[in-house]
Amino acid sequence: MTPRIRMPGFRPLTIVAAVALPFALTSCVDSAQSTADSKDVSAEKIPGTVSPGTTLTVGAPDLKVALELSGQIDKLPFKVKWANISGGPQCSEAFRADALDICSAAEIPSINAHWTGLDTKLVAAKFRKDPIENPIYELGTAPGADITTLADLRGKKIAYSPGQAQGALVLRILAKAGLTQEDVELVEIASTGDVYPTALGNRQVDAAPIGDVNIKRYLTKYGKDGGTTIKHGLRDDPAHLWALTESVSDAQKSAAIRELITFWARAQIWIDQHPKEWVAGYYVKDQGLSREDGEYLVARAGHPDIPADWTAAIRRQQQTIDLLAKEQNREPFTADLLFDRRYEPVAAEAIAGEGTPS
Numbered sequence: 001m002t003p004r005i006r007m008p009g010f011r012p013l014t015i016v017a018a019v020a021l022p023f024a025l026t027s028c029v030d031s032a033q034s035t036a037d038s039k040d041v042s043a044e045k046i047p048g049t050v051s052p053g054t055t056l057t058v059g060a061p062d063l064k065v066a067l068e069l070s071g072q073i074d075k076l077p078f079k080v081k082w083a084n085i086s087g088g089p090q091c092s093e094a095f096r097a098d099a100l101d102i103c104s105a106a107e108i109p110s111i112n113a114h115w116t117g118l119d120t121k122l123v124a125a126k127f128r129k130d131p132i133e134n135p136i137y138e139l140g141t142a143p144g145a146d147i148t149t150l151a152d153l154r155g156k157k158i159a160y161s162p163g164q165a166q167g168a169l170v171l172r173i174l175a176k177a178g179l180t181q182e183d184v185e186l187v188e189i190a191s192t193g194d195v196y197p198t199a200l201g202n203r204q205v206d207a208a209p210i211g212d213v214n215i216k217r218y219l220t221k222y223g224k225d226g227g228t229t230i231k232h233g234l235r236d237d238p239a240h241l242w243a244l245t246e247s248v249s250d251a252q253k254s255a256a257i258r259e260l261i262t263f264w265a266r267a268q269i270w271i272d273q274h275p276k277e278w279v280a281g282y283y284v285k286d287q288g289l290s291r292e293d294g295e296y297l298v299a300r301a302g303h304p305d306i307p308a309d310w311t312a313a314i315r316r317q318q319q320t321i322d323l324l325a326k327e328q329n330r331e332p333f334t335a336d337l338l339f340d341r342r343y344e345p346v347a348a349e350a351i352a353g354e355g356t357p358s
Contacts, residue, residue: 036119038337039245046342050255055079058260059086059094059103060241062282066267069274069281076263078256088164091242092118101247102257106165107238110338111321115330121248121340124241124261124347125313126268127305131237134302137169137209140197140218143226145206150177150232153184159196159208160186162328165236166196166209168320171327173209173232181327200227212300213293238313248340258346265347268304308348314339 056078058064064082067073083100085091088109094100095118102123113120128134141147147156150173161167174180187205189195196208197218210218215229241264247253271278275298283294307313318335325332 035331035333036114036117036245038114038333039119039249041121041245041249041340042342044249044251044254044342046258047251047255050078050259051252052077053079054252054256055081056101056247056253056256056260057081057083057094057099059083059091059100060264061086061286063104063264063267065282065286066271066278067263069277070267070270072263072266072270077259080260088112092116095120095244098244098246100244101253102241102243102260105240105242107240107317107320108163108165108168108324110240110242111317111324112163114333114338119245120338121243121245122240122338123243123248123257123340123343124264125307125310126239126347127235127307127313128237128301129303129305131235132233134237134300135231135234136236137166137211137232138215138229139173139232140200140208140210140215140229141227142200142203142206143222144203147207148230150230151179153177153207154179155184156206157185157187157204159189159191159199159205161189161191164191165238166191166211168324169209169232169234169236171323172234175323176232176234197221201225212297213289215300216293216296235316238316243340248342254342258343261343261346262350265306265350268306269351272303306347306351308345310339310341310344 058080061082061084064073067076083094083103085094085100086104088105091100091103091105092109092113094103095113110120110122139150145156147153153174154177158170159166160170170186174184187199189199189205189208191209194214194217196210197214199205200208200210200218201222209232210229218227219229221227241261243257248257275295279291279294279298283289283297284291289297314335317338321335322332324330
């Protein structure tokens, strides 16, 4: 297992062993590893067309379903091997094993990859039109924790996953509340499945960021005992297509990735404009959720924002890098290294006239 992060000047992290092992195997930051070389591909030309024999391995299960439901999957002008994985830890492992070209992930995995020697690029960006009103996460509070505001986190035990988006959100929440890591006890737990709601319900921690349907389920199960959630009031909405730099450096794969981004962007609009079909085909049939849970998730997501200009996205990414570098004792770096801006206009151009680019 790679070593845990040690943060000079702060109390050591507490680890909940029963739930931390999968995270420790895939997501811990290893300070002994060198940073990625971050190859500059900006001058490499992407071919105008893609060979139909080109194959991409894609980790974006929801995109696969969206393309099937919208009737677009057979129109892809190249071959796709769909990998049933997404998110930072799984995609990082697959990238390192040369078993994946591109996947969907939030903002933190690409930062963590750079710090652990994995050279990757962000090739598409999506946000939410009203991110404060439509957050991905809320801060769950345990029954009896006596937390009604962010300031009440002082002295509390908070679930923390340093290699995931939830970990960065915890650090942002502390900063917003005027607190430091010395003021709380961070409990290192992987944020997978219902681990965080269970830890809250069992009072292993006092607070934890929980997202999506886990919010609804947590309140249903533990609300009667005093479990609740509070809004953090911060942006937590970055979503990306994330590719191996080796893949975007390959001429034909780079062209295939451009085409995939086009289909991905159109799929986001189709999902937004066909909520009933998406609930039935993805949340119910593919994910096994109830129709009510699916409708709840659609309502929480709001509407997509696919920017034509990544300047603001890169600026926010830089703020995240600087925060994590400070709090995790890492070397800061320039956020531009993570973005392949050759693809910057692709998604917005694919949906031009459909009312969602910004």
